[in-house]
Amino acid sequence: MTQINREWAIARLETFINVAELTTTQHGYIALANPVAAVQAEAQIAEQILDKALPGWRTAGWKKHAASFWREREAAHRAIAQLRAEQELADNLGSGAPQLDASTMHRWVWGSIQGLWSSGHYRQAVGMAATAVNAQTQSKVSRRDLSESKLFGDVFSTKAPEPDKPRLRLSANDGGDTWRNQHDGAAALARGAYAAIRNPIAHEVGDELMEHEALEQLAVFSLLARWVDDSTVETAV
Incomplete structure (x- = not known):
């Protein structure tokens, strides 16, 4: 799971559980103890936490109950237990190493996949990110005739730009090996990313990725997106 404020999440889930408390009416029926509107308001927040902390809760095969919001209450209890366990493990076994947070990645990547990521569709999210970076790069250089590996190989080429073939420049050309290596390396990274990551996702049916x-x-795609976004477009004179 990516970065989450566990204490806050647990507190909000506990609030939802309290507000969604059940009671027995004078006729023996089970009903919500509080107004539906109040429960719905807390559920709106709780559901977003559950999507993050317990992906798949919406379709889990738990025993169904007749009471309103039964699935949300069950998921909240499960998520609280999981969050507390994760906090305990992090406090006692954590290495102190920095954690990678998808929300801090380049906006072309994270902005295109938030819904997929929160629902646990990690493989599809990576494919969507690759598509988004490709589309943004095409837009930056105003080209639709090339895509993915061929596109990045062309735009990061150290050759001079040609009519209708602009280049992306990560730095000014000083004629040195560093400049050439920088652009050759960017093209190589892009080719590898689309060949080894994007293509298998697009053309093969595989197991869901671990988070x-x-x-x-x-x-990888975030780094590529940042290079493209920070580069300047060089066109033929």
């Missing part, structure tokens, strides 16, 4: 695997792959 840490998906984060590592997202980081």
Whole structure:
């Protein structure tokens, strides 16, 4: 799971559980103890926490109950237990190493996948991020004739720009090896990302990615997006 304020999340889930408390009416029926509107208001926040802390809760095969908001209450109890366990493990076994947070990645990446990520569709999220970076790059250089590996190989080429073939420049050309290596390396990274990450996702049916695997792959596209976004466009004179 990515960064989450566990104490806050637990407190809000506990608030939801309290507000969604059930009571027995004078006729023996089970009903909400508080107005539906109040429960709905707390559920709106609780559901977003659950999407983050317990992906898949909406379709989990738990035993169904007749009472209103039964799934939300069950998920809240489960999520609280999980969050507390994670906090305990982090406090006692944590290495202190920095954690990778998808929300801090480049906006082209995180902005295109938030819904997929929160619902646990990590493999699809990585594919969407790759598509978004490709589209943004096409837009920056005003090209639709090339895409993915071929596109990045062309725009980061150290050759001079040609008519209808602009280049992306990460730095000013001083004629040195560093400048050439920088652009050759950017093109190579992009080709590898689309060949080894994007293509298998697009053309093969595979198992869902583990979250840490998906984060590592997202980081590749985030770095590529940052290079493209920070570069200048050089056109033929």
